[in-house]
Amino acid sequence: MSKKAIVSGHICIDITPVFTDSTRNVSELGQLLKPGKLIQMSSADVHTGGSVANTGIAMKVLGADVSLMGKIGKDSFGDMVRSILDQYDAADGLIVDDGQITSYSVVLAPPGIDRIFLHCPGANDTFDGSEITDEMLDDTALFHFGYPTIMRKMYEDGGQNLASLFKRMKEHDIATSLDLAAIDPDSPAGRADWHAILSKVLPYVDFFVPSFEELCFMLDRSGYERLLDKAGSRDMTEILSTDKDIEPLARECIDMGAGSVLLKCGAPGLFFKAAEDMSKTGGRLGLDTAKWNGHSRFEKSFKIDRVISATGAGDTCIAAFLTSILEGAAPKEAVENAAAAGALCCMSYDAVSGLKSLRKIRKMIDLGWERSE
Numbered sequence: 169m170s171k172k173a174i175v176s177g178h179i180c181i182d183i184t185p186v187f188t189d190s191t192r193n194v195s196e197l198g199q200l201l202k203p204g205k206l207i208q209m210s211s212a213d214v215h216t217g218g219s220v221a222n223t224g225i226a227m228k229v230l231g232a233d234v235s236l237m238g239k240i241g242k243d244s245f246g247d248m249v250r251s252i253l254d255q256y257d258a259a260d261g262l263i264v265d266d267g268q269i270t271s272y273s274v275v276l277a278p279p280g281i282d283r284i285f286l287h288c289p290g291a292n293d294t295f296d297g298s299e300i301t302d303e304m305l306d307d308t309a310l311f312h313f314g315y316p317t318i319m320r321k322m323y324e325d326g327g328q329n330l331a332s333l334f335k336r337m338k339e340h341d342i343a344t345s346l347d348l349a350a351i352d353p354d355s356p357a358g359r360a361d362w363h364a365i366l367s368k369v370l371p372y373v374d375f376f377v378p379s380f381e382e383l384c385f386m387l388d389r390s391g392y393e394r395l396l397d398k399a400g401s402r403d404m405t406e407i408l409s410t411d412k413d414i415e416p417l418a419r420e421c422i423d424m425g426a427g428s429v430l431l432k433c434g435a436p437g438l439f440f441k442a443a444e445d446m447s448k449t450g451g452r453l454g455l456d457t458a459k460w461n462g463h464s465r466f467e468k469s470f471k472i473d474r475v476i477s478a479t480g481a482g483d484t485c486i487a488a489f490l491t492s493i494l495e496g497a498a499p500k501e502a503v504e505n506a507a508a509a510g511a512l513c514c515m516s517y518d519a520v521s522g523l524k525s526l527r528k529i530r531k532m533i534d535l536g537w538e539r540s541e
Contacts, residue, residue, distance in 0.1 A: 176312070221238070245270035471539065
C-alpha cells in the first residue's frame with residue numbers, strides 16, 4: 169500500500185495574462201509597463217495557484233496518494249478552484265468558509281523576465297491549523313505545508329499556530345515538510361521576526377524546502393541586501409557561491425533544528441543538506457535514514473529548449489522531491505527528480521501541464537539529459 173500524504177497551506181486562483189511575441193525582446197519590466205502605455209495581450213491563462221494546488225496536484229500527477237487541504241470562500245473564484253481540482257479528483261479536502269473570499273493572484277510573467285505577483289490573500293489569512301483535525305491524519309505518512317509567510321494566522325503571535333500544527337504532526341509520528349513564499353518587506357509579514365518563528369518551528373520540520381532568496385531575506389536581511397547590490401540587474405542566484413552563501417544558510421537551518429534543507433537556487437539548480445542524524449523523521453514515512461544522514465549535494469538544473477514561465481516551478485520541484493521520498497528513493501535520486509520536474513514546469517504557463525510521471529523523468533535523466541552550465 170502506498171504511503172499517504174497531505175498538502176496544506178496556501179491556495180488561490182492564478183490569472184496569468186499571456187504576453188505576445190512582440191514583447192520577447194524586452195529585457196526589463198520597466199521597458200514594458202509604462203504609465204499610459206497600451207500593451208497588446210494574448211489570452212489569459214487561469215489556473216489554481218499556491219502551494220496546495222501546485223505541489224498537491226503535481227504530486228497527484230506524479231503518482232502520489234495525496235489529499236489537498238486549503239481554505240477557500242464560497243464565491244466564483246472558489247467555484248473555479250473546486251472545478252479545477254475536481255479534474256484531478258483532488259477537491260474533497262477543500263475547506264469552505266462562507267464568510268471569506270477566495271484568494272487570487274494576477275501573475276505578470278513576460279518572457280525572459282522574472283514574475284511579479286499582484287496578490288489578495290483572502291481566506292488564507294484566516295487559516296490557523298485547527299481546520300485539520302486528528303481524524304484527517306489517519307494513515308498519513310507525510311505532511312507538507314506551504315506559504316505560511318503569506319497566511320496571517322500562521323505568522324502572527326510569533327508563529328505559534330504554525331509551530332503547534334507541526335508539533336501535532338510529530339506527535340502523530342508523521343514526517344513533515346515546510347515551504348515558504350516571498351513576502352512584501354513593507355507588509356506585516358515582512359516586519360515579523362522570522363528568525364524567532366523559524367527557530368520555533370524548524371525542530372518539528374524534517375524537510376525544509378524554501379528558496380534561497382526567501383530564506384536569506386528572513387534570516388540575514390543585511391546579507392540579502394548585499395547580494396542584491398552585488399547582483400545589480402542580474403538575478404541574485406546567478407552570483408551565489410555554494411561555499412560562501414548557500415551552504416552556510418542551509419547549515420544555519422539545520423542548527424536551528426531542521427532535519428534537512430532543500431534550497432531552491434533558481435536557474436543554477438538546487439542545494440540539499442541533511443543533518444548528521446535524521447532519526448527523528450516521522451516514523452510513518454519509513455525513511456531509510458542511513459542513506460540520508462549527512463548527505464549534501466548541489467544539483468545543477470537541466471537544460472530546456474525554451475522557458476515559458478517559472479510560475480509554480482519551485483512547487484513542482486518540491487512535489488517530485490516529496491513523491492520520490494514517499495516511494496523510498498535515496499537522496500541523490502530524489503534531488504535529481506526535483507531538479508528535472510522544476511525544469512519541465514518552466515516549459516508551460518502552469519505548474520503541471522509540462523509534468524511527466526516519475527518513471528519518465530527518470531528515463532530522461534538516465535538517457536543523459538543535459539545539464540546547465
